[in-house]
Structure formats: C-alpha cells, structure tokens
Amino acid sequence: MCGIFAAITQRNIMNILIDGIKKLEYRGYDSSGLAIIDHDNNMVRIRCIGKVDELIRKIQKKKILGHIGVAHTRWATHGKISKANTHPHVSKNIIVVHNGTIENYSVLRIFLQKKGYIFYSDTDTEAIAHLLHWEQNKKKESIEQVIQNSIKQLYGNYSMVVIDKNNPTRLIAARSGSPLVIGLGIEENFIASDQIALLNLTKRFIYLEEGDIAIIKKKEINIFNKKNFKIKRKETISNIKYKSIKKGKYSYYMEKEIYEQPASIRNTLKNRVQKNNTIYFSELQFKKKNLLYYAEHIQMVACGTSYHAAMVSRYWFEAFAKIPCDVEIASEFSSRKIAIRKKSFLITLSQSGETADTLSALRYSKKFGYLGNLTICNMEGSSLVKESDSYILTRAGIEIGVASTKSFTTQLTVLLMLVAQIAHFKKENKIAEKIIETLHILPQRIEEVLKKNELIKNIAKKLSNKKNILFLGRGEQYPIAMEGALKLKEISYIHAEAYAAGELKHGPLALIDKNIPVIIIAPKNSLLEKIKKNIKEIYSREGVIYIFSDQEFNVEKNIHLVKLPYIEELIAPIFYIVPLQLLAYYIALNKGKNIDQPRHLAKSVTVE
Numbered sequence: 001m002c003g004i005f006a007a008i009t010q011r012n013i014m015n016i017l018i019d020g021i022k023k024l025e026y027r028g029y030d031s032s033g034l035a036i037i038d039h040d041n042n043m044v045r046i047r048c049i050g051k052v053d054e055l056i057r058k059i060q061k062k063k064i065l066g067h068i069g070v071a072h073t074r075w076a077t078h079g080k081i082s083k084a085n086t087h088p089h090v091s092k093n094i095i096v097v098h099n100g101t102i103e104n105y106s107v108l109r110i111f112l113q114k115k116g117y118i119f120y121s122d123t124d125t126e127a128i129a130h131l132l133h134w135e136q137n138k139k140k141e142s143i144e145q146v147i148q149n150s151i152k153q154l155y156g157n158y159s160m161v162v163i164d165k166n167n168p169t170r171l172i173a174a175r176s177g178s179p180l181v182i183g184l185g186i187e188e189n190f191i192a193s194d195q196i197a198l199l200n201l202t203k204r205f206i207y208l209e210e211g212d213i214a215i216i217k218k219k220e221i222n223i224f225n226k227k228n229f230k231i232k233r234k235e236t237i238s239n240i241k242y243k244s245i246k247k248g249k250y251s252y253y254m255e256k257e258i259y260e261q262p263a264s265i266r267n268t269l270k271n272r273v274q275k276n277n278t279i280y281f282s283e284l285q286f287k288k289k290n291l292l293y294y295a296e297h298i299q300m301v302a303c304g305t306s307y308h309a310a311m312v313s314r315y316w317f318e319a320f321a322k323i324p325c326d327v328e329i330a331s332e333f334s335s336r337k338i339a340i341r342k343k344s345f346l347i348t349l350s351q352s353g354e355t356a357d358t359l360s361a362l363r364y365s366k367k368f369g370y371l372g373n374l375t376i377c378n379m380e381g382s383s384l385v386k387e388s389d390s391y392i393l394t395r396a397g398i399e400i401g402v403a404s405t406k407s408f409t410t411q412l413t414v415l416l417m418l419v420a421q422i423a424h425f426k427k428e429n430k431i432a433e434k435i436i437e438t439l440h441i442l443p444q445r446i447e448e449v450l451k452k453n454e455l456i457k458n459i460a461k462k463l464s465n466k467k468n469i470l471f472l473g474r475g476e477q478y479p480i481a482m483e484g485a486l487k488l489k490e491i492s493y494i495h496a497e498a499y500a501a502g503e504l505k506h507g508p509l510a511l512i513d514k515n516i517p518v519i520i521i522a523p524k525n526s527l528l529e530k531i532k533k534n535i536k537e538i539y540s541r542e543g544v545i546y547i548f549s550d551q552e553f554n555v556e557k558n559i560h561l562v563k564l565p566y567i568e569e570l571i572a573p574i575f576y577i578v579p580l581q582l583l584a585y586y587i588a589l590n591k592g593k594n595i596d597q598p599r600h601l602a603k604s605v606t607v608e
C-alpha cells in the first residue's frame with residue numbers, strides 16, 4: 001500500500017516520475033503528489049486528491065525541468081484524504097515520501113511542536129520530515145547518520161525516500177516494514193516500492209533489506225545496514241517482460257488475469273511433476289531436512305483471498321495427506337496466546353509476500369517452537385520469502401487487479417501439489433498419483449469454464465441491481481463460496497455473505513425472501529444430496545436460487561441453473577471459483593465500477 005517512486009536522472013525527470021507513479025497506482029489511489037528540485041534549486045511540489053491522472057492533468061500545464069525527484073500515491077492511514085495530507089511532506093530543506101505507519105507519531109508531534117515546528121497535515125509522515133530536519137540541525141553529521149538517529153526514534157513501518165534540498169545530488173532511502181527496490185540505470189538510478197514501476201527503465205535491481213539505508217547518486221550507490229556498516233547487496237536481473245504488465249485487449253487487469261488462469265496454472269505446474277509421477281519443487285529446501293513431512297499438524301496463516309485458499313487446502317491436507325490442519329486469519333493469530341500443537345508446522349500464504357499481518361504472524365510464530373515454516377508466495381525476494389525457512393513460488397505472474405484471481409487459483413494448485421507430495425511421503429501413493437493425474441487436466445478444464453462467459457454475463461444482468469446476495473457451499477466448496485462473496489463485495493460493493501450450506505437453518509434462513517438471491521455451488525460429489533435438501537429449504541421459502549453445477553436440476557420458477565462443464569471432484573474448487581470471479585467482474589462492469597481500483601482498497605497490504 002502507498003506507492004513510492006523516486007529517481008535521480010540524466011534526462012529531465014518529470015515524465016519518468018509520472019510514468020513510475022502511475023504504474024504503482026494499484027497500491028493506493030486516494031491522492032498523489034510529487035516534488036522535484038528544478039534547475040534553479042527550487043523545490044516544486046504538486047499534489048492533488050484522486051487518481052494519478054488528476055496529477056498528470058495538473059502537471060501538463062507546467063513546464064518543470066529537473067533531475068531529482070520523488071513521487072507518491074497514497075492509501076491514507078493517518079489523516080483524511082486531503083491535499084494537505086498528500087505526500088511529499090516537507091520540513092524546510094527535507095522532502096519525504098513514506099509508506100507505512102508511525103505508531104508513536106503523536107508523541108513525536110508534541111515533541112517537535114515544542115521545538116517550534118509547525119504541522120500542516122494530520123499525517124504521521126510529516127513527523128518524520130520534521131524529525132529528520134531536527135536531527136540534521138542538532139549537530140553536523142552525515143545524512144546516513146541523521147537517518148540512523150531519526151529512525152531509532154520511530155516505532156512502526158517507515159519505508160521512505162528523502163531528498164535534502166541543500167544537497168540535491170542524492171536520494172536517501174530507508175527500508176523498514178515495506179519493500180523498496182533500487183533500479184540501476186546508466187548514470188541514473190531509480191527506486192520504487194515495486195519493480196513493476198521500473199521494468200521499462202531497467203532489468204537490474206537491488207532489493208533493500210530490513211533496516212537498510214541507501215544513498216543513491218547518479219553514478220554511485222552506497223548501502224548501510226542496521227548497524228550502519230557499509231555493505232553490498234546482491235544485484236538481480238529480472239526476467240519479467242514489461243509487455244506482461246500491459247492490459248492488452250482487455251478492459252481491466254482483473255479481466256485479463258481471470259483469462260490468464262489456464263496459462264498461469266500451466267506455469268505453476270511446469271517442471272514440477274516428475275516423470276515418475278512425483279512432485280518436485282526446486283526451491284523447496286528446509287534447513288532441517290523434511291520437517292514438513294514429519295509434522296503431525298499443519299497451522300496455516302493468511303489473510304483475505306489467501307486465507308480462503310488455505311481453508312480449501314485444509315480439506316485436502318486432512319482427507320488426502322492424513323494430517324490435521326488448522327487455518328487462522330493472520331491478524332487474529334498474532335493477537336492471541338498460542339497453545340501450539342505437538343510437532344506443528346507453520347505455512348503462510350500471501351500473493352505479494354509483503355502482507356503486513358501475515359509477516360507479523362510469521363515473526364510472532366517464531367516464539368512458539370513450530371517445527372519449521374514455509375511460505376507460499378508469488379513474489380521471489382519478498383519479505384515473507386526472505387524470513388521463512390523455505391518457500392514455494394506460485395508463479396502466477398504479475399497480478400495488478402486489486403481483487404486477486406490468478407494468484408488464488410495458482411495458490412490452490414501449489415497446495416494440491418504439496419498435498420500430493422506429502423501423501424506420497426506417507427505412502428498414500430494411490431491418492432497422490434490420482435491428484436497428479438488430475439492436475440494435468442486442470443488448465444484445460446479452466447479453459448472450458450471460461451468459455452461459459454456469455455452464460456455468466458446473462459446471470460450478472462439479473463443480479464446487478466441487488467443489494468444483498470448469499471453464497472452457499474459445502475465441504476471444500478464452502479471456502480469457494482466465501483471467495484466468491486469476497487470478489488463480489490470488493491469490486492461491486494454489493495453486500496455478499498457466504499455460509500456453509502448446513503448452517504443456513506441455524507440463522508441465515510431468516511433472511512430468505514425474493515429480494516436476496518442465493519448462489520449455490522453444487523457440483524457432483526458426496527455432498528450433493530445434502531445441498532439438494534438446502535435448495536428445497538430455500539425454495540419453500542420463496543427464495544431465488546442460482547445453482548452453479550455440472551448436474552441437471554429441475555428448473556422451476558425461482559430456480560435458475562448455471563450449467564457448467566464436467567469437472568473432476570479433486571480439482572472442483574479451483575474450477576468453481578472461475579465462474580464466480582466472472583460473475584463479480586460482470587456485475588461490477590454493469591454497475592460501472594472502477595474494477596481494478598475498488599474504493600478504499602489497495603493491493604499488497606503493507607500496513608497492519
């Protein structure tokens with residue numbers, strides 16, 4: 001959340017800054033701003049509420065020339081959405097953009113006000129700017145020392161980039177809590193919250209690590225670690241193609257990402273299924289060998305869509321790998337005292353690998369003596385990957401739509417592969433081989449269900465004006481109902497709730513009337529007869545039902561069948577989420593919502 005982009009360039013900086021911050025808009029779009037030092041050594045700061053396009057419109061009227069600047073797109077945490085609260089924040093010669101939250105900002109604010117500083121915003125970030133100015137003027141020290149002295153006084157997250165107008169030959173960056181990556185150019189350098197913003201400028205990157213401070217000049221970069229020792233961080237070459245982050249023929253990234261799912265799943269499976277029908281993850285290495293296979297319990301921790309993927313896998317771990325499994329929302333896990341199960345192994349899931357709640361759950365878990373931990377993640381080099389004992393990459397490719405789609409189905413694909421691997425280890429060979437065989441068909445099955453888009457579009461027309469929608473599923477389709485409801489909430493703002501179908505009679509049945517459509521996921525499996533009973537219960541109460549199934553049903557008044565192609569039971573959850581993603585997408589499209597940038601949300605939730 002919140003996007004930072006900064007550069008020190010040979011060419012005029014303005015277009016580079018705008019282009020960079022536009023690419024980070026998925027991280028927050030409450031307001032945006034930039035500051036550059038122009039040729040006369042004046043600071044030019046432009047800020048405005050709303051999308052980056054507003055900022056671009058404002059800038060077009062001006063001709064500003066400069067070679068160093070910072071830009072920011074905000075997802076507000078401290079202070080409402082207003083121009084005054086928009087970054088960059090300034091304290092005389094110090095200019096700051098910040099991603100994170102400063103917990104002790106009110107104490108700092110009072111302290112700095114007493115020293116004579118005037119605050120123009122309600123943000124925590126402005127306290128950083130004044131603190132840096134205060135520390136810089138206390139005694140003459142190097143800028144890295146000033147930053148070290150200041151960040152010792154900050155509690156919270158403070159990835160930031162700073163320009164000192166009195167010495168505009170360098171950007172100063174500090175990372176703690178959320179990511180920053182340096183892009184290496186030819187006699188110019190860049191820094192951003194995500195390499196996506198840098199891919200059209202360079203392929204060469206240096207990821208800053210927790211506690212690092214970087215002094216970035218045109219021709220030179222110096223990095224200092226937590227202890228203020230000068231260090232070298234590894235340079236990596238990215239193989240991500242810039243083209244892959246364009247929308248192409250699609251109207252929204254979410255649409256593109258839904259349709260990319262067969263290809264991303266193929267990529268997730270590639271070279272991981274061995275000739276002897278076993279699974280091999282090349283990146284999966286444990287410091288203590290095979291700990292996961294000897295675990296007697298799996299504790300999964302995640303948020304949002306990743307939490308739903310973990311919920312589905314719980315059914316698989318217990319049924320196929322015969323291993324007890326619990327799933328918990330990350331922020332809850334780290335809010336309570338844990339009584340750890342015997343020989344328990346921790347698995348975290350996150351698309352970005354930067355989800356603050358999941359990261360703090362991982363850190364918290366380290367107090368409790370889990371056998372080990374593993375993260376399932378889409379971003380190599382992310383904080384979760386770095387801080388976990390081991391990792392498996394989902395290989396979904398870059399996901400830009402705020403509502404996750406392909407990262408969910410690739411997480412499920414990895415989880416099912418992992419279940420097969422553990423099943424093999426436990427000599428449950430028959431089921432392991434069956435899973436692997438079935439996984440081969442998965443991309444093709446997703447292609448088949450994607451062809452049902454016209455059918456889903458028609459259903460979307462019927463549902464677009466509804467205020468509330470219920471989603472029901474049983475067994476591993478229950479978390480799919482939850483994920484379907486989440487997609488709809490996120491992008492259409494329709495209130496949607498999911499229930500385990502068996503729970504209906506314990507309360508939610510009271511809601512049923514002709515105004516609340518009920519979406520029921522009812523594939524052919526051992527629970528189908530029970531689901532049919534639930535359908536009858538709703539029908540008898542004049543509920544309006546939409547059944548998503550590969551089976552035939554008696555279609556009567558108020559019962560609509562969304563007939564889907566045949567799907568193997570083992571992979572049915574991965575298949576059934578796709579029509580629900582499409583449904584949410586078409587409903588939001590009918591309602592004219594900004595699908596890739598739903599209000600109040602942002603991708604990569606880097607604040608707790």
Ligand code: HGA
Nearest residue numbers: 001002076077078099100
């Ligand atoms: N706390 C700062 C930055 C917010 C942020 O990083 N959000 O993800 C603000 O409210 O401006």
